[in-house]
Amino acid sequence: MMRLKLVPKNTSWNFFSRSKVWIGLSIILVVLSLISFFVQSLNFGIDFRGGTSIRTESSEPINVAAYRSALSSLDLGDITISEVFDPSFEADQNVAMIRIQAQPGQEAATSILVENSLQNLKGVSEDIKFVSVESVGPKVSGELIKTAIIAVILAISAVLFYIWIRFEWQFAVGAISALIHDVILTIGIFSLLQIKFDLAIIAAILTIVGYSLNDTVVVFDRVRENLRKFKKRSLIEVMNLSINETMSRTVMTSVTTLLALISLFVLGGDVIRGFVFAMIWGVVVGTYSSIFIASAILLWTGVKRDWTKPNAEAGTQVPQ
Amino acid sequence: MLQIALWKRFIIWILCAGGLLLALPNAFYSRVETFNDAKLLNETSDKWPSFLPSSLVNLGLDLRGGAHLLAEVQVSDVYEQRMAALWPDIRDILRAERDKVGTIRLQKGKLDELRIKLSNPNEIDTGINLLKTLAKPVSSVGSIGKLDLDFIGEDDEIIVRLSDAERRATDNRTMQQALEIIRRRIDEVGTREPTIQRQGSDRVLIQVPGIGSASELKQLIGTTAQLTFQPVIAARVNSESLAGSGQELLPALDDPSEFYLLDAGAVVTGEELVDAQPSFDQNGRPAVNFRFNPSGARKFGDYTAENIGNPFAIVLDNEVISAPTIQSHIPGGSGIITGSFTIEESTELAILLRAGALPAGLTFLEERTIGPELGADSIQAGKVACIVAFGAVLLFMAASYGLFGLFANLALLINVGLIFGLLSGIGATLTLPGIAGIVLTIGMAVDANVLIFERIREELVSAKGPARAIELGYEKAMSAILDANITTFIAAVILFVMGSGPVRGFSITLGLGIITSVFTAIFVTRLLVVMWFERRRPKTIEV
Numbered sequence: 007m008m009r010l011k012l013v014p015k016n017t018s019w020n021f022f023s024r025s026k027v028w029i030g031l032s033i034i035l036v037v038l039s040l041i042s043f044f045v046q047s048l049n050f051g052i053d054f055r056g057g058t059s060i061r062t063e064s065s066e067p068i069n070v071a072a073y074r075s076a077l078s079s080l081d082l083g084d085i086t087i088s089e090v091f092d093p094s095f096e097a098d099q100n101v102a103m104i105r106i107q108a109q110p111g112q113e114a115a116t117s118i119l120v121e122n123s124l125q126n127l128k129g130v131s132e133d134i135k136f137v138s139v140e141s142v143g144p145k146v147s148g149e150l151i152k153t154a155i156i157a158v159i160l161a162i163s164a165v166l167f168y169i170w171i172r173f174e175w176q177f178a179v180g181a182i183s184a185l186i187h188d189v190i191l192t193i194g195i196f197s198l199l200q201i202k203f204d205l206a207i208i209a210a211i212l213t214i215v216g217y218s219l220n221d222t223v224v225v226f227d228r229v230r231e232n233l234r235k236f237k238k239r240s241l242i243e244v245m246n247l248s249i250n251e252t253m254s255r256t257v258m259t260s261v262t263t264l265l266a267l268i269s270l271f272v273l274g275g276d277v278i279r280g281f282v283f284a285m286i287w288g289v290v291v292g293t294y295s296s297i298f299i300a301s302a303i304l305l306w307t308g309v310k311r312d313w314t315k316p317n318a319e320a321g322t323q324v325p326q
Numbered sequence: 327m328l329q330i331a332l333w334k335r336f337i338i339w340i341l342c343a344g345g346l347l348l349a350l351p352n353a354f355y356s357r358v359e360t361f362n363d364a365k366l367l368n369e370t371s372d373k374w375p376s377f378l379p380s381s382l383v384n385l386g387l388d389l390r391g392g393a394h395l396l397a398e399v400q401v402s403d404v405y406e407q408r409m410a411a412l413w414p415d416i417r418d419i420l421r422a423e424r425d426k427v428g429t430i431r432l433q434k435g436k437l438d439e440l441r442i443k444l445s446n447p448n449e450i451d452t453g454i455n456l457l458k459t460l461a462k463p464v465s466s467v468g469s470i471g472k473l474d475l476d477f478i479g480e481d482d483e484i485i486v487r488l489s490d491a492e493r494r495a496t497d498n499r500t501m502q503q504a505l506e507i508i509r510r511r512i513d514e515v516g517t518r519e520p521t522i523q524r525q526g527s528d529r530v531l532i533q534v535p536g537i538g539s540a541s542e543l544k545q546l547i548g549t550t551a552q553l554t555f556q557p558v559i560a561a562r563v564n565s566e567s568l569a570g571s572g573q574e575l576l577p578a579l580d581d582p583s584e585f586y587l588l589d590a591g592a593v594v595t596g597e598e599l600v601d602a603q604p605s606f607d608q609n610g611r612p613a614v615n616f617r618f619n620p621s622g623a624r625k626f627g628d629y630t631a632e633n634i635g636n637p638f639a640i641v642l643d644n645e646v647i648s649a650p651t652i653q654s655h656i657p658g659g660s661g662i663i664t665g666s667f668t669i670e671e672s673t674e675l676a677i678l679l680r681a682g683a684l685p686a687g688l689t690f691l692e693e694r695t696i697g698p699e700l701g702a703d704s705i706q707a708g709k710v711a712c713i714v715a716f717g718a719v720l721l722f723m724a725a726s727y728g729l730f731g732l733f734a735n736l737a738l739l740i741n742v743g744l745i746f747g748l749l750s751g752i753g754a755t756l757t758l759p760g761i762a763g764i765v766l767t768i769g770m771a772v773d774a775n776v777l778i779f780e781r782i783r784e785e786l787v788s789a790k791g792p793a794r795a796i797e798l799g800y801e802k803a804m805s806a807i808l809d810a811n812i813t814t815f816i817a818a819v820i821l822f823v824m825g826s827g828p829v830r831g832f833s834i835t836l837g838l839g840i841i842t843s844v845f846t847a848i849f850v851t852r853l854l855v856v857m858w859f860e861r862r863r864p865k866t867i868e869v
Contacts, residue, residue: 009725009726009727009728009868010722010725010726011726012726061700063699094703094706094707113398113689113690113691113692114395114396114690114691114692114693115693117540117541117544117545120539120541121541135697136695136697137696137697137699137700138694138695138696138697138700139539139540139693139694139695140693140694140695140696141540141692141693141694142691142692143690143691143692145398145691146396146691146692153824154824156824157820157821157824157825160820160824161816161817161820161821164816164820165813165816165817168812168813168816169813172809205825205828205829206759206828206829206832208825208829209759209821209825209829209832209833212817212820212821213766213814213817213832213836215817216813216814216815216816216817216818216836217770217814219810219813219814220770220773220810220811220813220814221810223806223809223810223813224777224806224809224810227805227806227809227810228806231802251784252780254780254783255773255776255777255780258726258772258776258780259770259772259773259776261722262719262722262723262769262770262772262773262776263766263769263770263773264769265715265718265719265722265769266715266718266719266765266766266768266769267715267765267766267769269711269714269715269718269765270711270715270762270765272711273707273710273711273714274707274708274711274761274762274765275703275704275707275708277388277700277704277758278704278758278759278761278762281759281762282762285762285766
């Protein structure tokens with residue numbers, strides 16, 4: 007029977023021959039991400055900086071300048087208007103997102119603000135309607151930022167703890183470096199491209215944390231097994247063998263996950279596109295980092311080779 | 327050899343069938359919804375057989391459309407009301423002992439405390455001892471033996487405020503009352519499944535599907551219909567008139583440039599109101615009839631008896647609706663509010679009065695309106711994406727693993743069914759990110775199978791025969807499967823605990839997806855493979 011094979015049988019690629027190049031590349035990307043983050047920050051959505059976000063729909067084409075001047079008389083401070091495109095829209099469905107800064111002295115937007123904006127915009131485009139209005143006061147947005155940061159830190163530490171219990175500390179260091187690498191690169195791409203960063207993106211980042219670990223753990227699990235099996239071989243040999251053995255699985259899983267995510271990216275509508283983008287990016291970066299970062303760091307820290315005494319903490323498999 | 331005990335097979339199939347049965351109503355969503363609505367009204371409907379489960383996956387606001395509000399209850403408002411109400415009693419007690427404590431004056435200052443200046447500062451302690459008779463024990467668990475008022479002497483002033491224990495007890499009561507009133511007001515309009523939840527110490531989360539906008543919802547609940555009946559000191563004055571302590575200056579509802587000078591202590595408040603109905607006055611204009619409870623009726627009766635010929639103000643939300651002159655003693659405790667209302671306004675006012683006054687003001691911290699069209703679009707887009715993702719993954723698995731790929735595909739179908747079954751079973755809410763979680767699960771669920779199949783391939787190379795290879799494949803892949811899924815599960819749990827709204831919806835589908843995918847990979851595909859193997863007994867297998 008014919009089989010689709012993405013990875014040839016019995017590969018023996020050397021993943022560490024250029025490990026300095028990969029590590030170097032990752033360092034450059036991490037630095038770029040950090041620079042972008044500190045220079046232009048993130049395009050925070052209203053979840054994190056407060057304010058009001060209105061999604062409008064009208065049958066007439068969007069005229070951003072006209073919208074802006076219609077709203078300017080309301081004296082609302084900083085306003086961002088952008089047109090939204092999606093293949094699923096009807097021909098006469100023109101969608102725009104309007105973001106209004108948090109109004110001084112107020113928590114969530116007043117009904118008057120929304121009503122006035124609607125009236126003014128009706129002057130530009132008669133059949134305009136607001137399909138969604140979301141408003142977050144500064145008090146809540148401050149709390150949301152705090153909760154989000156705590157959630158990410160908590161997730162990373164919980165996972166660090168789990169790996170440390172299940173493996174050795176060197177494995178945990180490798181896995182966490184890969185994780186932090188993935189999180190920084192994700193924040194970096196959102197900062198670089200100024201994609202809206204809201205609460206859903208935090209959910210995506212936490213999923214990336216889970217996914218990236220998934221990959222790393224599978225590789226490490228095999229490394230641990232092979233270390234017991236091939237006591238005489240060098241660490242680099244064992245690791246190369248392990249990555250090659252799990253390569254086919256890594257690629258298969260990444261491809262099925264990407265297939266699902268890409269269909270969601272294309273067909274799932276613009277509301278969750280940013281969220282799905284973060285996950286696609288995370289899957290790609292997570293797969294890369296589990297092979298080139300996590301493993302390289304494990305190789306670099308070295309690992310205990312003496313498996314003669316079964317270590318109750320290190321795993322459930324008895325050496326064979 | 328490959329063997330699975332009969333009772334294990336039985337349990338596996340029972341679990342699958344049970345999960346799929348729970349998921350079944352979702353395939354006929356609108357039918358089951360009509361059926362459930364009918365059941366709520368104690369009617370019967372033939373849209374859905376009643377022996378089948380009928381719980382559905384709740385759709386979140388982002389999919390169904392509706393309004394979401396996060397409100398903070400200004401619990402300290404109540405302290406101010408309590409203090410204002412206490413002042414007349416304090417005044418009476420101290421005045422009765424004027425010979426000792428001298429003249430008294432209420433100082434202006436913070437609203438949640440009273441500062442009383444005595445002209446005879448040496449008698450502060452006497453004053454405090456006199457006032458202590460006003461303090462009552464706090465009526466709440468954990469504060470037994472504590473009193474509700476604190477009295478502090480400071481130079482020539484006595485400061486009266488609520489004690490900490492009483493503040494806590496009051497906050498609790500205020501929150502319960504606010505929740506109850508919001509619930510009643512929303513129930514008055516009768517919408518499907520509103521969520522009204524207390525969050526933290528002083529917040530209320532309100533989600534109402536199907537309502538047009540958050541503004542509408544706010545109008546319904548946010549209007550603090552604070553009704554009071556207050557003595558009038560001077561009618562029709564201008565805004566420059568100065569209110570003395572214990573007095574307040576309020577505008578008239580029909581003409582904001584006219585003001586009334588009122589005694590701040592209310593004779594009766596809306597809390598003592600038991601009924602309010604829209605009606606018409608003797609001139610045929612819309613009005614609202616109301617009735618007090620016995621204690622309110624007594625106070626109202628006593629006051630009207632003593633003040634015949636004096637005007638008296640009906641105040642709603644700090645505006646004077648009307649200030650009729652008391653014509654006669656009104657003993658029965660019922661009366662009528664007239665003013666320049668339209669019929670709609672009188673109806674709304676009656677609803678607001680009947681539902682009771684909110685005990686304190688609300689500040690809205692967060693509000694979201696999602697139009698039903700946007701929600702419907704999102705569901706549609708999500709469905710299409712799910713189907714395409716599903717198809718792509720099924721094809722890809724079949725192409726890569728042949729027959730074993732088909733086993734995995736069957737397990738994947740069961741898996742998605744189980745997710746929906748569990749979501750309905752536990753009454754979880756499906757949100758847009760939740761749909762993304764399902765799509766992600768479709769992609770990742772095959773991971774466990776991939777791990778197993780790859781392992782079987784490797785074991786086949788060592789040529790131990792197909793049965794042994796399959797057995798070893800499952801056995802050796804297990805540790806990687808568990809480690810990989812537990813780590814993702816940790817992330818899902820943290821999202822669930824820390825997240826809210828849509829994000830929490832995502833964590834639920836992700837977490838359930840992990841559980842069901844591990845179950846289907848370890849038990850269902852294995853059972854399928856074993857059943858196939860037992861029938862065919864192949865000499866060689868290809869994975």
